[in-house]
Amino acid sequence: DAGITQSPRHKVTETGTPVTLRCHQTENHRYMYWYRQDPGHGLRLIHYSYGVKDTDKGEVSDGYSVSRSKTEDFLLTLESATSSQTSVYFCAISEHLGSNEKLFFGSGTQLSVL
Amino acid sequence: TQLLEQSPQFLSIQEGENLTVYCNSSSVFSSLQWYRQEPGEGPVLLVTVVTGGEVKKLKRLTFQFGDARKDSSLHITAAQTGDTGLYLCAGDTGRRALTFGSGTRLQVQP
Numbered sequence: 001d002a003g004i005t006q007s008p009r010h011k012v013t014e015t016g017t018p019v020t021l022r023c024h025q026t027e028n029h030r031y032m033y034w035y036r037q038d039p040g041h042g043l044r045l046i047h048y049s050y051g052v053k054d055t056d057k058g059e060v061s062d063g064y065s066v067s068r069s070k071t072e073d074f075l076l077t078l079e080s081a082t083s084s085q086t087s088v089y090f091c092a093i094s095e096h097l098g099s100n101e102k103l104f105f106g107s108g109t110q111l112s113v114l
Numbered sequence: 115t116q117l118l119e120q121s122p123q124f125l126s127i128q129e130g131e132n133l134t135v136y137c138n139s140s141s142v143f144s145s146l147q148w149y150r151q152e153p154g155e156g157p158v159l160l161v162t163v164v165t166g167g168e169v170k171k172l173k174r175l176t177f178q179f180g181d182a183r184k185d186s187s188l189h190i191t192a193a194q195t196g197d198t199g200l201y202l203c204a205g206d207t208g209r210r211a212l213t214f215g216s217g218t219r220l221q222v223q224p
Contacts, residue, residue, distance in 0.1 A: 004156075033211055042118075042202055043157070043214040058211065090156050101212060103149075103204075105156025 003027050006091050006106035014114055019078040021109050023091030025071075031094045032074040033103070034058075034066060036087040043090065049074055050097070081113045117141060118205055118215035126221040130192050135218045137203035138185045144206050146179055146186045151200040151217075193222045 003026030013019050023032060033048040035058075045058030047066040055066050063085060065077045078085055091106040121136045137146070145164045149157035161170050163179035163186060170177045174197075176189040190197055200219050204212040 031211075035214075040123075040216055042120075042216040043204075045211050045213075048211050092156070097211070101206065102147075102159055102162070103157075103212065105158070107155055 004091060004093055004104060004106040006089075006109050008109060009107065010110045012112045012114065013081050015082060016080050019081050019111065019113075021076045021089055021091075021111070023074045023076070023106060025074075025093050027093060027095075027104070028071060029093040029095045029104075030071075031097055031101075032068065033092040033094075034064070034074065034076045035090045035092060036060065036085075037090060037108070038087050046076065046089075081111075083113050085111065086113045087111060117207075117213050118203055120201075120203060120215040120218050122218060123216065124219050124221075126223065127193055128223050129195060133190050133193060133220070135188045135190075135201055135220070136185065137187070137205075137215050139205065140184065141205070141207055142183050144183070144208055146183075146206070147204045147212065148177055148186070148188055149202045149204060151202060152198075157200075157202055190220075193220075195222050195224050198222045 005024045007022045034046040035043040037043050044060045046064050047058055049055045049068040067075045089109045092103040094101045094103050119138050147162045148160045151157040161177045166181045166183045168179045174191045178187050200217045202217045203215040
């Protein structure tokens, strides 16, 4: 199994509070991604990183920010959580981008915003 | 609007039956991947198809990429309970990261 650890695995929080999810990899892969998974929508890209301090927005980036200060860590922050951000969040890594891209996923974080 | 449409959304079959899952788009993809996801876990890559018309086999699973590289299918022969899961297709359009379909949830009954 690829060395990807997401923390926490489960979190319940209240509307308006800040939340940070962490993804840690031991594979030294260049690319890291945050996806959210909701029924009927599959996986939707929030943000991704192509190197330390290099990040870009995905299709559902509003309300989220990310940081990557080290190769191995990619943080996702919800500055002020809303109920629409209740979801399962997956971190993924890959060595390449494009046709040779092979994603390895973490086990996910179940976030509930009440 | 989903860039990649998967059908059916849900499928419940008996062990031993055959099934086909479809992944369709109006966009052309340089490559397309299929993932399987089990409850409580992240998706796991099954296969990548790159060439239009390409067919790949993985034991009882057969994957086909459409000639125009806009669609793909996954056929499972003699389904087993271990095939139960969420099947996701994902396409590379050359922009940003992979785009995922909404998934097909397969339940194989013993």
